[in-house]
Amino acid sequence: MGDQGTRAVPTGTEGIADSLLDAVERCGAPVCVGLDPVEDRLPGSGKPVERMRAFSFGVLDAVAEHVPCVKIQSACYERHGVAGCGVMDETIGAARDRGLVVILDGKRGDIGLSATHYAAAAFTGDHPADWLTINPYPGEDGVLPFLAGGNGAFAIVRTSNPGGDEVQSALLADGGTVSHAVARMVARIGDAFLGASGFSALGAVVGATCRSDAAELREIMPRQVFLVPGWGAQGGGADGILPCFLPGGTGAVVTASRSVIYPDGTGSWQENIQEAARQFADHVGTLTGHR
């Protein structure tokens, strides 16, 4: 990790998954810390956007030596308007400067030209992200534009919220569930964007609290990197995450937000976050055989 100030990820078309998994290996932990700055939990005083900026940078400094990547929750920044979007942009740049792979959690989902514009918003400009979360419900023409520039996309396949079952677990006439149909589409599209590691630039978001689903989705999507939210505060644990990995503990990245960035502890807020990130990486790294 370190602070070399260089791009963590090469610019080859299919190298983006290789780079993410390389970063995981170097760190010895398939984990990601989510930055979800919420006004009433920010330390310090002053204007919310200023506190959000200081907090975001403080989190990055605290976690950079313990984890390979961060996930930046666009909603938290957007809610503070144009100034918030500016802080998000700066935060993406600061994360990249610290050698972290950056997943922008924007869950964008549109087709054709609009998808191309969202891709440009995420992946160009002064501070581009490496990956963007996307919603694949619109279909292939809502997915391909996000992969055109050599960047990566994590398609929302299975969410871990209580209401997620209503659509995602509906049974299909030819077997399986709606999330399986989405997974099959993701696997098919992603096969055109494989890196040297065999993993695709098109990954999948699969919630950690859907244990039985995870094993089936892993079977349908052997070449997708799984981004696995739900660890910690959302109730996901070892049971939920292990089926998301391939044998050997590869192919998935577990992400935690609140449990790492708002931890209990007796030190300063940054010391507490650093310790929470260290423990999170150690726990998941050990569980998955990386340590």
Add this chain to the structure above:
Amino acid sequence: MGDQGTRAVPTGTEGIADSLLDAVERCGAPVCVGLDPVEDRLPGSGKPVERMRAFSFGVLDAVAEHVPCVKIQSACYERHGVAGCGVMDETIGAARDRGLVVILDGKRGDIGLSATHYAAAAFTGDHPADWLTINPYPGEDGVLPFLAGGNGAFAIVRTSNPGGDEVQSALLADGGTVSHAVARMVARIGDAFLGASGFSALGAVVGATCRSDAAELREIMPRQVFLVPGWGAQGGGADGILPCFLPGGTGAVVTASRSVIYPDGTGSWQENIQEAARQFADHVGTLTGHR
């Protein structure tokens, strides 16, 4: 419409659909103009964001007396970074100042707190939108936060792109398609947010090029206002839009972007847009019995 500078929509929890349909009736046309400013089609010279701002305001001035509402494509503004987001914010305000109902086409889709943040981003601040397009794939907990503040949401139920069938038309074990399952969820959730007109603050996006689907979706969702994209440039016409309406020509709003904002014509660009908006409103208004 006029330029009264007041909020087009009252602040009651369920009044948002009533207000939209009232605006349609006053105008005599269930139509919406989409603002999708794309750099290489902007008139004038200078910095892209400045031209985008001038174009956006120019379109609003040209269409305000002919249509009841506008749809602002977030992606087009976001791709110009923080400055673009600023122009979008100004454009929303300018549209409201001109008495137009504003649909922000952001297709946001997340759950819990993140959805709450996206709702705050769209519906609070100096220049709030009236409606936001959302992606309902995450389920009920990804929809309710957008309805909590008395605003409206159009859930993406059926898209009109070629790839839209792969997931949306997959057949379910208990009959119907995936888009029908989404529609049933939208209808159920929306029933708690009905206005005096009988229409819900939770509407549905249904593409104009899915004629057979539209009739079935209309049956499943009798209380949803349909936002119907695909008119004009995307190939949708009278055949596609009529099944989206209820008897009497109510309950839907047809939206056109490129065919109105980049029209052919012999006048100035603003005169051409004004004439295209007038013809669009007249055509759809007549087709649906409003004129």
